Amino acid sequence: MATASGHTQAIQASRVIGTDVYNTDGHHIGSIEDVMLDKLSNSIMFAVIGFGGFLGIGEKYHAIPWASLDYDPSRGGYVVSFTREQLEAAPVYDISELSSTDGTKVRETSYNYYNVPPYWM
Template sequence: MTTPSGHTEAIAATRVIGTSVYNTEGDSIGSVEDVMLDKMSNGIMFAVIGFGGFLGMGEKYHAIPWASLDYDPEKGGYVVPFTKDQLKAAPAYSIKELTGADGEAARDASFEYYHIKPYWH
């Protein structure tokens, strides 16, 4: 089955991790470092997007609601409907913070910040 934009519904996590992510202006903003799974609802909580840093030093991680990523085959990456300024001001975390409290703190802050309807409601 395909999504409204013509993509398949299923994808292996290994194909997602490492994929470039672009903002609405077409600028590369980072890449998918990981995906956080909600074991209780069998859904994806959020994509972990790495922004900046060099060789793992100073890297900031953002929890981006999975539903906001749209794959663009021409770019070979995901596009998020957020501006550069929105992304710069977004909550940033360490990997430990992203997974703390079962990921719920980062998830909740992310969905609230980006004004995405929570999938768990």
């Protein structure tokens, strides 16, 4: 069954990882490095968007609420409705911070920063 935007409800995580992410201006902001799952609520906590660095060295990560990503077939990637300035000022993390405190601190900071309604309430 498709969602209101015409997307399927299910997708393999392996197909999501590596997909490019753009802002609405069409600027490439990175790619999906991973997806953090909330095992207790059976929900997706956030997508991990990698940017910067070279060959994995010095790379930083944005934790973007999954609900903020919309797949655009014409771009072959996901689009987020955040401005370049919002993304540049967004909290960034190293890989170990993403799962510390079971991801809840990053999740809450991310949803607050991007002003996305929390799925866990």
